[in-house]
Amino acid sequence: MTTDISGTVADRQRTRAGRRAASPGAASQVSPPRQRRPALAALALLLIVGGALVAGLLAVRMDSRVPVLVAARDIEPGAKISADDLRTARVASEGLDLIDEEFAEDVVGTYATTSIPANTLLDQRMLATDDPVPPGRAIVSVPLGGKVAPGRISEGDVVQVIRTTATDASSKPEVIGTGYVLEVSEPSTDDLGAATEGPIADLLVLDDAALSVLDAVQSEEVALAITDTGQKPDIPLQGPSE
Known part of the structure; x- marks a missing residue:
């Protein structure tokens, strides 16, 4: 009696092939572990430390x-x-x-x-603490720009206040009065450093000249001429009629 074992052998071969495929040695090669990046780790640490220092400095400045x-x-x-x-x-x-x-x-x-x-x-x-305006006098502010000679006038100067343009075109510039320069303020700037306002001279003038000076300032018809320097505020002043 002849026994056909071809099918049995084939079955056994397929079984062995399946076992070999399932064995650990036949598995795909495992990828090597990722390499660590020490430079990135150091940079992260530096950023953390730097942030802490900045926060500390801000806290100190606020204090x-x-x-x-x-x-x-x-x-x-x-x-x-x-x-x-x-x-x-x-x-x-x-x-x-x-x-x-x-x-x-x-x-x-x-x-x-x-x-x-x-x-x-x-x-x-x-x-x-004392009133800086003596009786019979007033303080007026004159912007120092253009024809007013900015940068040349300083505290202690005595100036002639001149109206540069009159209503009558044939008229000459007129002297409104004299003034004593109490202070010259610095130009103001914005956050970017651009000038927002030029320097201003605070003048001590006689009462009867104050309105005329302010009118000339408002109409941009004022100019100053230095006549003396290094004087005291009690120096005699002149009005428009003198």
């Missing part, structure tokens, strides 16, 4: 800010300071002559020695 007095609105030269003229702001005031918030009561009742725009940090040079 060094102190509340100081600020002009809450525009204050005219010679004006008496009231509580409504003041507000506070926190700034780093080291090396500056700014006035701490705790002295607010002392500032109320003093006088502005110059024109103080709103939001200006107050310092001691802007204020006086």
Whole structure:
């Protein structure tokens, strides 16, 4: 009796092939582990440390800010300071002559020695305990631009205030009066450093000349001519009729 074993052998071969395929040695080669990147790890650590240092410096700077007095609105030269003229702001005031918030009561009742725009940090040079405007005199502010010779006029100068254009075209420029330069303010700038306002000269003039000077300033018809330097505020002044 003959037994056909071809089918059985074939079955066994297929079984062995299946076992070999399922064995660990026949599995696909495992990818090697990823290489570590020490440079990236060091950079991440540096960023973390740098961020912590920046945060610490900001905290220190915030701690060094102190509340100081600020002009809450525009204050005219010679004006008496009231509580409504003041507000506070926190700034780093080291090396500056700014006035701490705790002295607010002392500032109320003093006088502005110059024109103080709103939001200006107050310092001691802007204020006086005595009225800086003697009887019969007034303080006017004259922008120093164009024909007013900016950069040449300084505190202590005596100037002629001149109206450069009259209503009658045939008229010559006229002298409105003389003035004493109390102070010349620095030009103001914005956050980008661009000039927003030029320098301003605060002049002490006679009462009867003040309105004429302000009118000439408003119509941009004013010019200043220096006649003397290094003088005191009590120097005699002249009005338009003298």
